[in-house]
Amino acid sequence: MRTLYHYPLCPFSRKVRIVLAEKKLEFDERIEKAWERRDEFLELSPGGDLPVLVEQNGTIFGDATAICEYLDETHRDSPLLPAEPEARAEVRRLVGWFDRKFHDEVTRNLVDEKVTKRLTTVKGAPDSRAIRAGFAHIHQHLEYIAWLTERRTWLAGGYFTLADAAAAAQISCIDYIGDVPWDRHPGAKEWYAMVKSRPSFRLLLADHVPGVPPPKHYADLDF
Amino acid sequence: MRTLYHYPLCPFSRKVRIVLAEKKLEFDERIEKAWERRDEFLELSPGGDLPVLVEQNGTIFGDATAICEYLDETHRDSPLLPAEPEARAEVRRLVGWFDRKFHDEVTRNLVDEKVTKRLTTVKGAPDSRAIRAGFAHIHQHLEYIAWLTERRTWLAGGYFTLADAAAAAQISCIDYIGDVPWDRHPGAKEWYAMVKSRPSFRLLLADHVPGVPPPKHYADLDF
Structure with a gap:
């Protein structure tokens, strides 16, 4: 069986999970706490990075973008x-916009600071300046989604593509910690409602990280 | 004429310049100080990010990975x-390894802290902790290059690929500021010597940022 090593709050893992589900491919999910740097995992991933996909024939694939293209x-x-x-x-x-720009400006500042630091062994308290930066930056990204979807059905055109998967992967992490200001961004909300209603998204909406319960609206299609 | 908006110390711009030259495509280079956020440039790049390629027919392409694949x-x-x-x-x-991991662990810590902060309007002195982290991380990446090229001619196999372009783009930025410890990494040095001798690399070796002269060995094929 195909196996994906992932972590629920890793946006790059989420992107691959969406793509596997869009392709209707069966796979086993193994939650990997990459920060523990297990020897067996480091043999699959020289950098200790998530996600890693091991195909049925044993071939190992790393890097979310490489896996999705493959x-x-x-x-x-x-x-x-x-x-x-x-x-x-x-x-x-x-x-690239969502994997890099959104991730660096928003996901890293909010999810990593507020949750990952606490779950992992990374020392130090959440950096309040980073958290403020994350909240400041999220608006322009949600506005960009609204701007795009005023002109196109999905982010890049007429149908669901890797662009929607990348954006939804990042935003769903922020939504898991309840930090998406949906009320102020009806356009982005409309797009995310379409994403949430896709069968490929069910797996993500069932995620539950011990000690970090999602807000009630997270899995709600009518949020 | 095809036009590339780039900046000499932007590793992602460098990756595209290498690829354009490998493909023997003619193009005009326009140096863009993205941090000045010129209105005309923001019309080409909604995020104000480099590089941007404008094709002969006027089509605008952003994101280095998207441009290289295209x-x-x-x-x-x-x-x-x-x-x-x-x-x-x-x-x-x-x-992905070099664009994200190497960039975040090395290029950002060394080039951005030591040079970009000074050239741009970004406030603040270089962060000495970041610079130390950059110097600490570079060794594992150079060792990884040596490990790969002991097994393969080029990073991903028998011929020069986007992987070599991505790695060389990052490393040449570090080499421009004289911070690659070549003496301690003969394997990586051998690979970089092969990269430097390619005609596609000539353009990069001629770079000169005002106020930031490269060390003498930067353009030297026998370094």
Whole structure:
């Protein structure tokens, strides 16, 4: 069986879980506390990074972007990238936007500071300056989602692509800790409601990190 | 004419410059001080991020990874990704390693702290703790390059790929400020000597940032 090593609050793991589910591929999930640096895990991932996908034939894949591209190349049903090079570039530009910019400006500042520091062995109290920066930055990203989806059904065009998977992976982590200001961003909320109602998202909505319960609206399709 | 908006010490811009040169594509270079947030530039790049490629037909491309994949898809001579999905995944895993891990652990800590903070309007003195972290982390990355190239000619296999472009883009920024401990890493040095001798690298070796002259060995093929 295909196995994914992941962690529920790791946005890059979430991206791969969405893609596996969009492709209707069966897989075992193993929760990996990467910060514990287990020897067996380091043999799969030289940098100790999540996620790692081990295919049925034993081939090991690391890096969420590499895994998603691989899955889309090898399972052509429900493509998550369009066929035309220019349209593919637009999807990948948005993947980069959410994987890097949103992650560095928002997810890292909120999820890592408020939750990951507490769960892991990383020393130190949450950095209140980072948390403030995360709350300051989230608005422009939610506005960008609204701007895009006023012009397109999904973030990169007419159908659900890797861009939506990347954005939903990051935002669902923030939503898990209850920090998305949905009331102020109806456009982004409308897009996220469409994402939440996809069967591929069910797995994520069932996540429960011990000691960090999600708010009630997290799994609610009518939030 | 194709135009690339870039900055000499931006590693992601460097990656695209290498790829354009590997593909033997002509392009105009425009140095963009992204931190000045020029209105005309923000029209090309909603996040104000480098690099941006404007194609001959006026189409605008952002995000270095998206641009590199696009160039490789549309210019099939000298492919920078192999044909087999598993081999492509290995190239992309390494691209992710250098774009994210190396960048966050080394380039950001050394180049951004020592140089970018001074050149831009970002307030504050260099963070000596970050600089120490950058120097501490660089060794494992250079050892990883040596480990890979003991087993393969280039980082991901038998020929130069996007993985080598990504790694060389980051490392050449560190080398520009003279901070790569080449003496302690002969394996990585051997790989970088091969990179430096490629015609695609000439443009980068001619870079000169006003006020930040590179060390003499930077452009020297026999360093």
